[in-house]
Amino acid sequence: MLSRIAESLFWIGRYVERADDTARLLDVHLQILLEDPWAEEDSACRSLLSVMDRPAPAPQVQVGRVAVLDMLAYDRMAQSSIAGALVAARENARRAREIISTELWECLNTTWNQLPSHMRPARPHDYFTWVRERAAVVAGITDATMSRDDTWAFLVLGRSIERADMTARLITTRALAGSAGPGWTTLLRSCGAHEAFLRTYRGMASDERAAGFLLTDRLFPRSIVAALNQAEASLAALEPVADRATVDDARRHIGLVRTNLEYRPLADILDALPQEMEQVQRACSAASDAVRGRYFPSAATTTWTGENL
Incomplete structure (x- = not known):
């Protein structure tokens, strides 16, 4: 392509x-x-x-x-x-x-x-x-x-990186506004996640569980972890790992921030939520730059020097 x-x-x-x-x-x-x-x-x-x-x-x-x-x-x-x-x-x-x-x-x-x-x-x-x-x-x-080929992989990769970044921004607005900002139920509704959240926890709702649902739920497609997982899957489809000792930069940035969210206690993440969401945004930006450098190199400028190209 x-x-x-x-x-x-x-x-x-x-x-x-x-x-x-x-x-x-x-x-x-x-x-x-x-x-x-x-x-x-x-x-x-x-x-x-x-x-x-x-x-x-x-x-x-x-x-x-x-x-x-x-x-x-x-x-x-x-x-x-x-x-x-x-x-x-x-x-x-x-x-x-x-x-x-x-x-x-x-x-x-x-x-x-x-x-x-x-x-x-x-x-x-x-x-x-x-x-x-x-x-x-x-x-x-x-x-x-x-078709689920490279065409699909590039489009879904862009969508997944943007989704993780924008969900992080949505959560950041809640963290910065405090009690004056939107409640977690409102944020769930804005993401179309409220009913899925209620089914997951069978009506036993709480702010901590709502935050965890948008941050780390692996099955809801608009959670940050689910979006990052999809981005990793798209990168793997584009270029399977041939060398077991290395991994490309885009997958490294996404994998690091994803594992940081998945395997840390939720309480630790919520205690420093704006900083954690800023890390997600930085990782998405770095991954996007890595994808651009790997797959979309800018055309070299052609210059003339005398008779030589």
Whole structure:
């Protein structure tokens, strides 16, 4: 497979997942601002922008939900926003048009065409719901129409790395906001995990168990450990280990942070939750850089020197 095609597939997975997870995160936090009249909107919005690695305005400028929506939901030029991620996913699908299925291309292209009509509705929740539904359609078509070959592995690898990173950001917002932030039940609902959590623990819910479910459950696909496991499986499918004494950098970064979460006592992780989630984000970034260096090397610049190329 050409490296440019592989890179486009990787970023299709990342961008669609980014749009989905950002919609879930914004939906939760804007709902809290609407429901809690005592919430400090400026500090809450600045905290959210910080978690999403977006620069906040100057301290003397009041930051509200309108500014957050403009930056994280509607900005078509920023790939860290919902609209920008959907635009970028469609552009990458266009580059990989000869590899992906017609149904997947049509789904991403239709989403891109419908985007202007769904932006800035009277209720932002309607926009977030539409984004989640379109991401679910993309995931369903991907699962139903792609062979489990390198095409599938690159797309799922991107999706899994992004999912682990974004779930870590979602949990970080809860840890930083403390009692003023969303409860664990709210976070479970935002990830579509609440019913699965109740079935797992048969109604014996607690904050610690809810946190553990989003962090370390091996069977729920949106938990951090499950996403990291899927990323490792995709890397193994792309390049099985031939030398028993070594492992590639991307698998090392993912494996280290995954085992740190899986095999440490949950109480230790919860005691330093923001720092632990920052480690997950750093590992995902390092793994993404390692994948880029291994599979998507940038083209060498061709220079002329006299008669020599």
